[in-house]
Amino acid sequence: MKIEEVKSTTKTQRIAAHSHIKGLGLDENGMAMSVSQSAGLVGQETAREAAGIVVELIKSKRMAGRAVLLAGPPGTGKTAVALAIAQELGSKVPFCPMVGSEVYSSEIKKTEVLMENFRRAIGLRIKETKEVYEGEVTELTPVETENPMGGYGKTVSHVIIGLKTAKGTKQLKLDPSIYESLQKEKVEVGDVIYIEANSGAVKRQGRSDTFATEFDLEAEEYVPLPKGDVHKKKEVIQDVTLHDLDVANARPQGGQDILSMMGQLMKPKKTEITDKLRREINKVVNKYIDQGVAELVPGVLFIDEVHMLDIECFTYLHRALESAIAPIVIFATNRGKCTIRGTEDIVSPHGIPLDLLDRLMIIRTLAYSQEDMMQILKIRAQTESIQMESTSIQYLSVIGTKTTLRFSVQMLTPAFLLAKMNGRQSISESDIKEISELFFDAKTSAKILAEHEEKYMK
Numbered sequence: 001m002k003i004e005e006v007k008s009t010t011k012t013q014r015i016a017a018h019s020h021i022k023g024l025g026l027d028e029n030g031m032a033m034s035v036s037q038s039a040g041l042v043g044q045e046t047a048r049e050a051a052g053i054v055v056e057l058i059k060s061k062r063m064a065g066r067a068v069l070l071a072g073p074p075g076t077g078k079t080a081v082a083l084a085i086a087q088e089l090g091s092k093v094p095f096c097p098m099v100g101s102e103v104y105s106s107e108i109k110k111t112e113v114l115m116e117n118f119r120r121a122i123g124l125r126i127k128e129t130k131e132v133y134e135g136e137v138t139e140l141t142p143v144e145t146e147n148p149m150g151g152y153g154k155t156v157s158h159v160i161i162g163l164k165t166a167k168g169t170k171q172l173k174l175d176p177s178i179y180e181s182l183q184k185e186k187v188e189v190g191d192v193i194y195i196e197a198n199s200g201a202v203k204r205q206g207r208s209d210t211f212a213t214e215f216d217l218e219a220e221e222y223v224p225l226p227k228g229d230v231h232k233k234k235e236v237i238q239d240v241t242l243h244d245l246d247v248a249n250a251r252p253q254g255g256q257d258i259l260s261m262m263g264q265l266m267k268p269k270k271t272e273i274t275d276k277l278r279r280e281i282n283k284v285v286n287k288y289i290d291q292g293v294a295e296l297v298p299g300v301l302f303i304d305e306v307h308m309l310d311i312e313c314f315t316y317l318h319r320a321l322e323s324a325i326a327p328i329v330i331f332a333t334n335r336g337k338c339t340i341r342g343t344e345d346i347v348s349p350h351g352i353p354l355d356l357l358d359r360l361m362i363i364r365t366l367a368y369s370q371e372d373m374m375q376i377l378k379i380r381a382q383t384e385s386i387q388m389e390s391t392s393i394q395y396l397s398v399i400g401t402k403t404t405l406r407f408s409v410q411m412l413t414p415a416f417l418l419a420k421m422n423g424r425q426s427i428s429e430s431d432i433k434e435i436s437e438l439f440f441d442a443k444t445s446a447k448i449l450a451e452h453e454e455k456y457m458k
């Protein structure tokens with residue numbers, strides 16, 4: 001099995017609407033803290049505290065194969081709480097968000113999509129002792145020669161790199177391919193890096209702390225000058241997900257000689273991950289775990305809008321939750337009693353089959369008070385750098401109680417634009433009034449539809 005070149009396949013997510021959420025905002029006893037220290041979340045104390053317990057269960061690894069359901073009306077912060085759980089778990093625990101409707105694709109089977117996301121949510125921490133060159137970069141010089149293929153321009157023939165540790169320095173002559181990885185990791189003189197001897201993989205660990213006073217950029221991580229020799233054996237810890245391993249070991253489609261050569265050139269994205277491959281990988285993973293080389297890190301699969309799944313998916317999920325390596329699954333839905341998709345007339349709470357529902361721990365989110373809405377609007381305005389008079393926050397929160405929180409949050413940016421057009425720097429009450437006359441919320445719109453039914457096409 002190949003582990004060296006495993007690239008992370010973490011999904012990038014658009015969470016712009018939740019960028020103010022930094023965590024659950026709980027104190028050391030797991031109680032919800034008040035607004036000022038609450039890491040972006042306002043109110044919803046019970047849900048937050050329950051989510052805190054889920055986080056504890058996950059961290060102490062007593063949660064695998066279980067599932068949680070966040071249920072509540074639209075715009076009550078279900079997605080926000082789920083993302084806060086992800087923040088609390090930190091970057092070492094895999095968190096794979098998906099939306100129920102993602103399973104409907106004409107190319108891939110529904111269960112295949114679910115399986116892939118399941119495996120994205122199971123992590124493996126691999127400890128390996130590797131031969132490395134480690135140190136602070138003292139010199140980094142690409143050496144160029146005339147392009148041997150003729151033509152203009154020069155090519156990098158090798159790279160000279162100087163590495164310094166507390167014990168000594170060493171100068172290395174490296175292959176140009178490593179130069180590329182050095183550039184990818186944005187290595188500069190003064191960084192602490194290590195290069196794996198047999199794969200040439202480069203890892204930048206941070207900036208050497210002798211440079212700590214250079215700029216005070218918070219984003220930079222400063223690390224001490226490594227001890228020992230430059231060339232040594234080092235315990236390297238790598239976090240990957242099962243899906244990363246699937247992808248890294250999947251053969252490009254085709255596999256004919258010529259094709260695979262072309263394939264290497266074109267780096268095809270389409271690869272085949274078969275059940276057989278997954279079984280093979282599971283076998284190797286289990287062996288690694290038995291040998292103590294690797295440790296399983298069950299993460300979280302978050303399925304938002306779970307009512308979009310159909311009965312086939314639910315059955316599959318139910319079975320998958322029973323398997324030996326399963327992640328923790330968090331569902332969210334805003335549906336009440338409704339028919340389960342894919343059935344004729346089976347009505348069930350939240351559109352989830354009763355037998356699955358029976359396994360879930362349910363966390364409810366409740367509608368917000370006007371007070372809470374004001375707080376959330378204030379935080380949102382701050383994160384979007386929107387100036388707002390306090391009377392307009394109040395006014396907007398009143399609109400929020402009549403419509404939904406999401407609607408009033410969405411009105412912030414257009415209202416600010418309007419204020420600027422009117423030559424003001426902060427949103428006044430009149431801007432909000434004008435904007436709320438221009439745009440309708442779902443309820444008002446539905447009411448208008450009902451009143452003027454005869455004017456619309458059927």
Ligand SMILES: Nc1ncnc2c1ncn2[C@@H]1O[C@H](COP(=O)(O)OP(=O)(O)OP(=O)(O)O)[C@@H](O)[C@H]1O
Pocket residue numbers: 017018019021040041042043044072073074075076077078079080081333334365376405406409
């Ligand atoms: N308690 C809260 N504190 C701070 N911000 C919140 C809170 N609850 C919700 N928000 C913000 O309000 C907006 C709507 O919330 P969210 O998207 O989480 O609702 P939802 O319950 O997932 O709704 P839906 O059922 O429609 O998916 C988001 O921008 C979210 O970040």
Ligand SMILES: [Mg+2]
Pocket residue numbers: 078079080304332
């Ligand atoms: Mg949501």
